[in-house]
Amino acid sequence: MHVGILGPVEAHSADGKIAVGGPRPRTLLALLAMRVGEIVPLDRLVDELYGAEPPSDAANALQGQVSRLRRALGDASLIEFHPAGYKLALVADQVDAHRFAALAAEGQQALEQGDPQVAESLLSEALQLWRGPALADVDAADHATRLEQQRSTATSALIAARIRLGKADVQEISDLVQQHPLDERLRGYLMQALNQQGRQAEALQAFEDVRALLADELGTDPSPELRAIHLQILRGQTHRELPAQLTSFVGRQEELQRLASLTSRLVTLTGPGGAGKTRLALQSADAGAIFVDLAPVKDVAAATLQALGLKETVLAPEDRLTLALRERDSVLILDNCEHVIVEAARLAQHLLSTCPSLRILATSREPLGITGETLCPVPPLKPEQSVALFADRARLVNPAFVQDQHTVDICRELDGLPLAIELAAARTRTLTTEEIANRLGDRFRLLIKGNRAAAPRHQTLRAVVEWSWDLLDADERDLAASLATFSGGVTLEAVEQVCRHDIEVLEALVDKSLVEAADGRYRMLVTIREFCAQHKRVDAEHARYFLSLARRADPELRQRDQVRWFTRLTAEHANLMQAVEWATEHDPTLALELVGALSWYWYVKGSRTEVQGVARKLLAQIPEQSTEEYGILLALAAPERAQNVLEGLSGPIRLPFVLIAWAMLSGPPDPYAPRTQLQDDIEASDDPWIKGLMGFSNAHVVWAVQGDRAAAIEKAREALRQFQDLGERWGAAQVLDVLANLTEDPREALALTEEALRVVGELGAKEELAELRGRRADRLLDIDQDEAERDYHLALEMATQAGLAATRAYANAGLAKIAQRRGDLAGAEQLLREAQRELGFGWMHSAAKQHVEESLEELAHAREALSEPTRTQGA
Structure with missing residues (x-):
């Protein structure tokens, strides 16, 4: 049983929607639902149900309404009687308003904690529960007002999350501004969203509009917050977040000034481990910098793609990065390069030679060693800076800390290295500075006399960590x-x-x-x-734990909570890869199980290129077998060998990536080919996700082979219902796109595409967003040419950021069509030739090439048609 009050009051059971009855039963249900699980006093129910003029026998009248509502719900136990009142016997999650409040609170908390991706997912899910104005068909104005205020707060938080992610919807914010013209917070969001889309002039005009409105209506000036956004836009700044810092920045003024004065396109911060290179790089960078942490990774290009939010495709990662960065004036921070120094140097040289506006700031214990590199050493802190850092960190754990001579002695003994100083300062919670100084003196005397040419980490930082280790039980x-x-x-x-x-x-x-x-x-x-790590390893337990986590997550990735589970696996990505790599070396059977359990996550994330190396290594250690896991391993490591194994499988299929890999390798299904056992088993599956996938596939076959549009639409809609019932966004987006292709109503196709964009947006899939934005432009071409042009430009920008050459080609072809219609044939040809030049290999590129060539032929015919009257006149 589920009760909805975020819109017209309604109730649903397992059999479908329930006819609740007239206004009073609906009002009674709403009053009980708002305090679900609690006893609502009799007098409060009477007051809110009958108002100022209750019937003479109000208690009996109320009892009668309760009886009617029980009969309508079909289960009298749902409304419990207590001496003090009545209670709706449901859990809070079964009432949409309570689920909305919980999700909204979690989303706002995630936003406050600096996680806009999770915040957007939770707040989007919360707001999707609304079906219209709260309590739309009952008289409960005070309650409705309260719920609408919660809705407004959640909407503002969602917009704030999308602003941070750089994907706010300008039209959505504009509509809200029209409804609430004096809300300065919304006005600020509108300015930021316009600025993020490159519409700086419109953003500045939006500020002028609200300034004039506030002066006319309230006689006031814009708030300091709104003026700050205005100044940010005037300076050409955009809002992109670097990793948040939890403590204050101390010292390094000379290094900051040197970094600000350098004009080199490659600057490398060098120094010992623990010297503060990462913190200095973040402090010197502006908000638009792109931060890549290389500490937990082995593939520099793949890590950089992930930092940009891009998935891997058939293009080499370096070429995708070039497409995404070559037209951007950005700073790329490559942090902790030392353990991947050769790969980092190669990627830096490649990007600097192909992206003329890009600058790179690297941190490493050693130089990258390529032409054009400028080194900026990060030495130990000066004595006064060391003492200031120690005092600042000590007061975090001991507010009563007072600096003394022992503080100076400690900092001198620690060689001014920030990490060692911070670890020592933390001890002031339980030790005096004299006790700390005495311990350090005993420990460091031997180390100072050691090999000063050894790595600094093994001179000073090792001593600090070992000292901390000795303090542990x-x-x-x-x-x-x-x-x-x-x-x-x-x-x-x-x-x-x-x-x-x-x-x-x-x-x-x-x-x-x-x-x-x-x-x-x-x-x-x-x-x-x-x-x-020198003292103990738990690699086997680690690998088994992450296998268990992957198995728990896999089915959730195709259900309603998929965004939350995808976020969780992404946070564990380094651990998951570590588990696969360790198991490949020590327990290949366990590694194969991990590959199977992680296959769908890797597919959605776009990590197949990243895992290809370890997959090939594992393949060499695993005997041939007829299992789903082995078929998936072949699809990742040796796809040319995978099709026979995949086709030889039988159901029920446990790992859905088997079906995707099979489809990618064999292409669209051939209805005339001999049936396989796998096909029969799949079509007989009771799994709702597989049913949705088969409906999606059957819709394509019915239309492509039989030409039966109506039947194809019916099958696609059934598949869409399957995915929507599951809350599965990836599948829903695929089917929505198919339906948009099938419908003959241009406006319906547009609406379906917009819904697909919304669904894909919840997954944060930039590539799909770019492609769908281009398709929306295609469908707008004959409806609103100006808006189509804006969408093509937006698709072009998104495809450039995502490194999608084929999508850029389609967008340029669309812009060429508009130019041709406006009579600019030369401009149209230039756009099409540009699209031709950047296309390469692969089936997506081949399809785009064909589209561009057809557009060039159409353009040639248009030129001939224009020249025909001239030839006729000459004759």
Whole structure:
């Protein structure tokens, strides 16, 4: 049973919608639903149900309404009687208003904690629960007003999340501004959204409009917040977020000034581990910089693609990056290059030679060693800066801390290295500065006399970490060593299940600065992790845990909570890859199970290129077999061998990527080909997701082979219902696009495309968004040519950012069509020739080439038609 009050009041059972009855039963249901699970007092129900003039026998009248409502619901136990009143016996999640409030609160919390991706997903899901004005068909104005205020707050938070993600909808915000013209927050969102789309003049005009309106209506000036946004736009700034810093920045003024004065397109910050290179790079960068953390990765190009939010395609990652960055005036920060120095140097040289406006800021213990590189050493802090850093961090854990001579001694003994200073300052919670200084003196005297030519991490930082290690008890040491196995941070669940320790031990490590806690994850600094990993490894337990997580997540990735689970796996990506790589070396059977469980996640994320190397390595160790996991491994490592194995499988299919891999390798289904056991088993499947996929496939076959549009539409709609019932956005978007192609109503096709854009937007799939934006422009071409032109330009910009040459070609072809209609044949040809030049190999590029060539032929015919009257006159 589900009750809805976010719109007309309604109730649904497993059999469908329930006829609740007239206004009073609906009002009674709404009043009980708003306080679901609680006893609503009799007098309150009477007051709100009958108002100022209740019937003479109000209690009996109320009882009569309850009886009618029970009969309508078909289950008298749903409305419980208590001496104090009545209670709706449902859980809060079964009432849309309560589910909305919970989702909205989680979304707003995620936004406040700096996670706009999760915030957007939660807030979008919350707002989708609304079907119209709250309590639309009952008289409950006060309650409706309260709910609408919650809706407005959630809408503003959703827009804020999308602003941070750079994908706000200008039209949506404009509509809200029309409804609330004096809301300065909405006006600010509109200005930011326009600016993010490159419409700076419109953003500035929006500020002038609201300034005039506020002066006329209220006699006031714009708020400081709105003026700050105006100034930001005037300076040409856009809002892109770098990793948030949890502490203040101390010192490094000379280094900041040097970085600001350099004109080189490649600057590398060099220095020992723990010197603060990453923090300095972030402090010197503007908000538009692109940050790539290379510490947990091995593939530099793949990590850079992920930092840009791009999936991998048939193009080489370096070429995709070139397409995405060659027209952008951006700074790319490549952080922690030392363990992938050769690959980082090659990518930097490639991008600098192909992207003339790009600048790169790298951090590394050694130079990249390529032409044009300018080095900016990051030395230890000066004495006064070291003391200031120590005092600042000490007061975070001990507000009563007072600087003394021992503070100076500690900083001198720690060689002014920021990481060592921060670890020492954390000890002021339990030790005096004299006690700290005495311990450091004993420990460092031997190390200072060692090999000063050795890596700085093994001179000073190792001593600091070892000293911290000595302060741990047995449980803390065991957990610290176990945590060092994790390459991408760890959740509390993993700590408990893999490391076999509870929250108290983990909190002790956080308190002692050996572990950082942020956004529900626990991370070790690289230096500390390397030291602790020498004492213990839990690789087997780690791999088995992430296999279990992958198996739990796989079905969820095709259901209503798919965005939340996709976000969770993305956060664990480094750990998942580590598990596969370790198992490939030590337990190939376990590795094969991981490949199968992760296959759908990799497909949606676009990581097939990233995993190809380890897949090939695993393939060499696994004997041939007729399993779904082996078929998937072949599809990843040796696709030319995969089709026979996939076709030889039988159902029921456990791993849906089998079907996608089969479709990608065999192409559209041939209705005249001999039937296989796999086809029969798939079509007999009871799995709702597979049913949706088969409906999608059958719709294509019916239309392509039989030409039966009506039957194809019917099958596609049934597939869409399957996916929507599951809450599965990927499948729904595919079918919506098919329906848009099938319909003969241009406006319906446009509406379907817009719905597909919305659904794909929830997944944050930039490539699909770019392609669908171009298709929306195609469908607008004969409806609103100016809007179509705007969409083509937007698609072109998005495809450039995503590195999609084929999508750029389609967009340029659309712009050429508009130019041709306006009589600019030369401009049209220039656009088409540009599209031709950037297309390469692959079936998507071949289809785009054919489209461009057809457009060029049409353009040639148009030229001939224009020249025909001239020849006739000459004759």
